[in-house]
Amino acid sequence: MEFSLEEEHEMIRDSAREYAERVLKPESPEWDRVESLSDEGLAAAAEAGFMGLTTPEENGGAGLGNLHACLMLEEINRWDAGMGVTLSVHNSLVCSLLVRHGSQDQRDRWLPRLASGELLGAYCLTEPQAGSDAAAIKCRAEKVEGGWKLTGTKAWVTSGDRAGLYVVYAVTDPEARKGYGIGTFLVPATADGLRPGKKEEKMGIRSSTTTEVLLEDVFVPDEDLVGDPLGGFKIALDALDGGRLGIASQALGIHRACLEDSIRYAKERQQFGKPIAEFQAIAWKLADMATALEASRLLVHRAAWLRDQGEPCTKECSMAKLAASRACNDAAQDAVQIHGGAGYTTEFRVEKYFRDARITEIYEGATDIQRLVISRKILR
Numbered sequence: 001m002e003f004s005l006e007e008e009h010e011m012i013r014d015s016a017r018e019y020a021e022r023v024l025k026p027e028s029p030e031w032d033r034v035e036s037l038s039d040e041g042l043a044a045a046a047e048a049g050f051m052g053l054t055t056p057e058e059n060g061g062a063g064l065g066n067l068h069a070c071l072m073l074e075e076i077n078r079w080d081a082g083m084g085v086t087l088s089v090h091n092s093l094v095c096s097l098l099v100r101h102g103s104q105d106q107r108d109r110w111l112p113r114l115a116s117g118e119l120l121g122a123y124c125l126t127e128p129q130a131g132s133d134a135a136a137i138k139c140r141a142e143k144v145e146g147g148w149k150l151t152g153t154k155a156w157v158t159s160g161d162r163a164g165l166y167v168v169y170a171v172t173d174p175e176a177r178k179g180y181g182i183g184t185f186l187v188p189a190t191a192d193g194l195r196p197g198k199k200e201e202k203m204g205i206r207s208s209t210t211t212e213v214l215l216e217d218v219f220v221p222d223e224d225l226v227g228d229p230l231g232g233f234k235i236a237l238d239a240l241d242g243g244r245l246g247i248a249s250q251a252l253g254i255h256r257a258c259l260e261d262s263i264r265y266a267k268e269r270q271q272f273g274k275p276i277a278e279f280q281a282i283a284w285k286l287a288d289m290a291t292a293l294e295a296s297r298l299l300v301h302r303a304a305w306l307r308d309q310g311e312p313c314t315k316e317c318s319m320a321k322l323a324a325s326r327a328c329n330d331a332a333q334d335a336v337q338i339h340g341g342a343g344y345t346t347e348f349r350v351e352k353y354f355r356d357a358r359i360t361e362i363y364e365g366a367t368d369i370q371r372l373v374i375s376r377k378i379l380r
């Protein structure tokens with residue numbers, strides 16, 4: 001058994017940390033205020049190689065694994081969780097989906113443009129009536145000569161207004177039983193009939209934009225259907241295993257931010273003639289936060305390692321997301337408490353971490369959906 005990181009893992013972690021401290025640390029508060037990432041910030045992420053981390057070298061990426069991606073995402077989320085989810089969706093739900101399920105032709109046509117950052121990826125599964133019950137989507141894909149016509153409304157799409165390539169799930173056979181009869185389509189932003197709809201005003205991860213995506217008779221050629229026209233839901237679930245690792249890593253990053261800022265504040269803030277860190281009630285909170293972070297990280301890294309080995313890991317990815325997101329929310333709660341009144345203001349970043357933490361328990365399968373996945377596996 002080996003618990004230490006390889007040199008290549010450390011290199012990725014260090015370069016992500018350098019980028020995050022140089023670009024995200026100073027920009028994040030302003031991005032949160034204006035509810036958008038800057039083009040320069042995204043371009044710098046692409047320049048650093050973070051948009052093609054898990055894309056094979058032959059397609060312009062770095063050819064690295066899920067564990068590398070988790071290490072990168074923890075560092076990014078340490079300073080800006082909006083950038084974190086943007087890169088997580090791009091890498092795990094779009095690039096990795098193409099690597100795992102795309103044809104050679106699809107990989108050759110789309111991956112180099114995604115890996116270079118020319119195109120940002122978005123993932124369109126959720127609809128207004130189909131959230132946790134994702135198999136209940138209604139967006140329709142009708143077979144026409146040479147391809148498919150897509151019509152429907154996708155909801156809650158991360159990067160919905162700035163993506164260059166959308167992975168869209170649509171019903172190819174309305175008569176098929178639930179979970180079947182769904183196709184996975186690649187739709188460029190330039191396709192006639194596709195446009196972003198309403199933009200959500202969010203509590204946290206505000207630098208990442210979240211919009212509806214409206215599709216009206218959008219023609220998708222046969223060569224941009226990924227895999228079996230009836231088997232798209234299986235692809236969606238497989239991609240979500242990787243996506244959950246991304247969100248679990250987001251939780252690690254926010255959790256670490258809460259811990260580091262709380263340690264600093266507790267050592268500086270004096271009450272009753274001494275630093276509040278010297279009160280056992282505060283010191284024990286910090287000890288619990290640190291222990292929970294280590295435990296979450298072990299679950300996340302093990303699940304990522306399993307996925308890199310090609311082993312089944314649905315249960316482990318759900319466990320990693322469930323534990324890391326719960327622990328992150330506890331840490332955010334404690335971080336605000338340790339900061340007292342100051343933690344309730346925008347002068348200190350824990351207020352933002354508290355808002356950002358909430359989403360880790362909601363998207364890519366809410367907490368109770370992770371429990372559903374895990375309980376089904378262990379009761380089988």
Ligand SMILES: Cc1cc2nc3c(=O)[nH]c(=O)nc-3n(C[C@H](O)[C@H](O)[C@H](O)COP(=O)(O)OP(=O)(O)OC[C@H]3O[C@@H](n4cnc5c(N)ncnc54)[C@H](O)[C@@H]3O)c2cc1C
Nearest residue numbers: 123124125126131132156157158210362363364365366368
């Ligand atoms: C900021 C943001 C970004 C997002 N980005 C994307 C994206 O890029 N692409 C995409 O496709 N989707 C995206 N989503 C959608 C996200 O994945 C869904 O919001 C999530 O799956 C939950 O669905 P819902 O919001 O409809 O909640 P609901 O499904 O309505 O759930 C509401 C509550 O009921 C609980 N619940 C539901 N069913 C059960 C059950 N069977 N047992 C126990 N409890 C249950 C849930 O756990 C939850 O607490 C995003 C969402 C947000 C908020």
